[in-house]
Amino acid sequence: GDSVTQMEGPVTLSEEAFLTINCTYTATGYPSLFWYVQYPGEGLQLLLKATKADDKGSNKGFEATYRKETTSFHLEKGSVQVSDSAVYFCALRMGNDMRFGAGTRLTVKP
Amino acid sequence: EAQVTQNPRYLITVTGKKLTVTCSQNMNHEYMSWYRQDPGLGLRQIYYSMNVEVTDKGDVPEGYKVSRKEKRNFPLILESPSPNQTSLYFCASSPGTSPLTGELFFGEGSRLTVL
Numbered sequence: 126g127d128s129v130t131q132m133e134g135p136v137t138l139s140e141e142a143f144l145t146i147n148c149t150y151t152a153t154g155y156p157s158l159f160w161y162v163q164y165p166g167e168g169l170q171l172l173l174k175a176t177k178a179d180d181k182g183s184n185k186g187f188e189a190t191y192r193k194e195t196t197s198f199h200l201e202k203g204s205v206q207v208s209d210s211a212v213y214f215c216a217l218r219m220g221n222d223m224r225f226g227a228g229t230r231l232t233v234k235p
Numbered sequence: 236e237a238q239v240t241q242n243p244r245y246l247i248t249v250t251g252k253k254l255t256v257t258c259s260q261n262m263n264h265e266y267m268s269w270y271r272q273d274p275g276l277g278l279r280q281i282y283y284s285m286n287v288e289v290t291d292k293g294d295v296p297e298g299y300k301v302s303r304k305e306k307r308n309f310p311l312i313l314e315s316p317s318p319n320q321t322s323l324y325f326c327a328s329s330p331g332t333s334p335l336t337g338e339l340f341f342g343e344g345s346r347l348t349v350l
Binding site: 228 | 239270342343
């Protein structure tokens with residue numbers, strides 16, 4: 126079935142470091158892809174999305190590009206801040222079915 | 236304010252004591268869903284509802300029941316909770332169905348401990 130695999134954490138970075146969180150997917154068709162973020166004590170919220178191949182989603186300095194050839198949707202940010210500390214979930218949608226990865230915990234230290 | 240509201244946020248209970256976690260959304264969304272979040276497993280869908288009186292099983296429905304009598308409410312019922320249902324539960328909603336088009340809006344979560 127359709128699934129998402131993302132890099133295991135936790136990830137610990139210093140402020141202003143470059144961030145990459147890897148995400149790959151398996152799907153029978155052409156899914157829409159998402160990154161959700163969960164701040165401590167809160168529910169998930171949409172960070173960015175891409176609905177077709179080569180689309181780039183971006184928000185709050187984060188970016189991810191839908192790569193059909195590598196079935197990937199890696200999350201990147203050029204310079205992380207302490208406030209980016211959270212759990213990040215990669216997800217895909219095929220029709221009415223949403224699938225989430227296991228989540229990657231990011232801690233940014235001052 | 237547009238939101239998904241879950242109650243209770245925290246609950247400790249004992250095996251076999253029936254409980255209900257309520258979920259309400261004020262965005263007139265058609266689609267609602269329940270997930271459980273466990274370490275290393277991410278979010279797994281328990282049940283979902285495409286509209287009033289329409290519900291369907293997700294990946295891990297065993298031990299849970301739901302109902303959708305009104306558009307805004309989607310309660311999760313544990314008839315006889317067991318310790319393996321100790322988890323963090325999220326309710327989510329989304330506008331549009333067939334196919335699901337919009338983003339998911341999540342509640343703040345309900346942490347349930349079953350002793």
